[in-house]
Amino acid sequence: MTLTASSIGRKVAMALSGIFLVLFLTQHFSINMLSVFSESMFNQVSHFMGNNPIVQFVLQPILIFGVLFHFIMGIVLELKNSKSRTVKYANYKGNANASWMSRNMIYSGIVILSFLVLHFYDFWVPEMNYKYVEVLPLNPDRYFEELVHKFENPVRVGIYALSFVFLCLHLLHGFASSFQSVGINNKYSKVIKSFTTAFAVVVPLGFVFIALFHHLTAF
Amino acid sequence: MNLTLKVWRQANPQAKGKMETYNIKEVSPDMSFLEMMDVLNEQLMAQEIDPIAFDHDCREGICGMCSMFINGEAHGPDRLVTTCQLHMRKFKDGDTITIEPFRAKAFPVIKDLTVDRSSFDRVQQAGGFVSVNTSGNTQDANAIPIDKHDADKAFDAATCIGCGACVATCKNASAMLFVSAKVSQYALLPQGKVEATDRVLNMVKQMDEEGFGNCTNTGACEVECPKGISLENIARMNREYLSASLKG
Numbered sequence: 001m002t003l004t005a006s007s008i009g010r011k012v013a014m015a016l017s018g019i020f021l022v023l024f025l026t027q028h029f030s031i032n033m034l035s036v037f038s039e040s041m042f043n044q045v046s047h048f049m050g051n052n053p054i055v056q057f058v059l060q061p062i063l064i065f066g067v068l069f070h071f072i073m074g075i076v077l078e079l080k081n082s083k084s085r086t087v088k089y090a091n092y093k094g095n096a097n098a099s100w101m102s103r104n105m106i107y108s109g110i111v112i113l114s115f116l117v118l119h120f121y122d123f124w125v126p127e128m129n130y131k132y133v134e135v136l137p138l139n140p141d142r143y144f145e146e147l148v149h150k151f152e153n154p155v156r157v158g159i160y161a162l163s164f165v166f167l168c169l170h171l172l173h174g175f176a177s178s179f180q181s182v183g184i185n186n187k188y189s190k191v192i193k194s195f196t197t198a199f200a201v202v203v204p205l206g207f208v209f210i211a212l213f214h215h216l217t218a219f
Numbered sequence: 220m221n222l223t224l225k226v227w228r229q230a231n232p233q234a235k236g237k238m239e240t241y242n243i244k245e246v247s248p249d250m251s252f253l254e255m256m257d258v259l260n261e262q263l264m265a266q267e268i269d270p271i272a273f274d275h276d277c278r279e280g281i282c283g284m285c286s287m288f289i290n291g292e293a294h295g296p297d298r299l300v301t302t303c304q305l306h307m308r309k310f311k312d313g314d315t316i317t318i319e320p321f322r323a324k325a326f327p328v329i330k331d332l333t334v335d336r337s338s339f340d341r342v343q344q345a346g347g348f349v350s351v352n353t354s355g356n357t358q359d360a361n362a363i364p365i366d367k368h369d370a371d372k373a374f375d376a377a378t379c380i381g382c383g384a385c386v387a388t389c390k391n392a393s394a395m396l397f398v399s400a401k402v403s404q405y406a407l408l409p410q411g412k413v414e415a416t417d418r419v420l421n422m423v424k425q426m427d428e429e430g431f432g433n434c435t436n437t438g439a440c441e442v443e444c445p446k447g448i449s450l451e452n453i454a455r456m457n458r459e460y461l462s463a464s465l466k467g
Contacts, residue, residue: 007433008423008460077433081391084324084432090225090238091317093291094390097442103390105435177436183458185451
């Protein structure tokens with residue numbers, strides 16, 4: 001049996017792709033946070049990320065593969081798991097022994113996936129169109145304005161904020177769980193749990209703060 | 220205590236089962252749950268109703284035979300006990316108690332509350348042992364020095380009684396806690412290291428073939444395990460499996 005065909009192999013693959021997405025999220029969060037402090041720095045870094053060939057043609061495809069892999073594998077595992085108990089319990093007290101987050105990863109994941117569709121429509125599709133379809137002239141100063149423009153709409157800010165609540169719930173279980181999946185459960189686990197919990201709260205709330213900041217300061 | 224019991228009744232593996240409601244009176248709080256079931260069965264037989272089939276053996280919490288999913292939890296609401304060690308004082312007069320079999324595709328119902336847990340036996344047979352040469356000059360196990368810390372952890376893992384509460388309670392019907400306990404108890408000891416690679420690969424392969432679900436680290440199994448088997452064992456099995464897979 002190959003590694004990816006086994007239950008443990010698939011869990012490890014989920015964990016590694018999850019950790020990769022957490023690293024991406026950290027990078028995305030750091031760049032977005034710049035927009036709060038300095039318009040020019042945000043433009044500079046965004047221009048670099050948007051035009052550097054390694055970022056565009058190596059890292060970006062890896063990221064897209066990572067996102068798709070994590071979602072598809074998550075759904076594959078969920079389908080397998082639902083078939084492992086064909087007759088359901090009449091009375092099942094899931095909250096007696098496991099957190100809501102850990103029992104509902106598929107639902108928080110689906111919300112995040114739906115959010116990503118909106119997010120791609122908002123930023124990635126126009127960006128691809130700008131650079132590779134219409135091939136408009138390079139403008140290193142456009143990124144901040146585009147960002148602020150997107151957060152003018154309160155409904156969009158609301159949807160973003162709600163989505164990040166689900167990202168927080170997803171990370172609260174998923175980030176710590178990925179260490180267990182790759183076999184790390186030892187004397188450092190308490191520190192890991194504290195760190196992953198802090199990350200799961202601070203980063204999504206930070207994204208909400210950024211959206212609200214631009215919404216409220218745009219006028 | 221007077222109680223209302225909602226019990227899963229299923230005549231045989233092929234039959235379509237359903238929940239039946241029974242009333243039972245004058246239950247002593249000092250009875251074990253299984254004693255209460257015995258009284259209920261006597262009551263049913265007096266009414267010429269087929270008694271409820273349920274698994275039990277030692278009634279001392281060590282054989283792993285009793286099961287039952289009571290009020291939404293494996294082995295009921297108490298912690299670190301099997302159903303036979305659960306006492307009626309955990310319930311209140313007038314309570315309604317739902318009693319279902321351990322449910323999993325890999326644990327098909329035989330009758331009523333009894334389920335076929337032979338999938339665990341097959342997983343164990345796939346590698347949960349140490350091959351011993353019975354030539355007559357076998358080395359005494361105690362002649363090999365073992366670190367106390369490792370010996371304790373191996374013993375903790377070995378306290379798994381294979382009852383299946385982990386599978387029953389897991390939302391994915393995963394058997395990872397059971398299999399990891401069996402893998403760990405050998406992986407931690409020098410006697411088990413010789414066959415460690417084949418053991419973990421074969422046991423996980425058998426676990427997957429039996430139709431158990433995937434572990435999603437909810438931790439429910441550890442909470443409901445009557446022997447308190449730790450999730451550390453699952454992490455250890457993950458490490459053992461990864462290392463064995465890389466070795467080929």
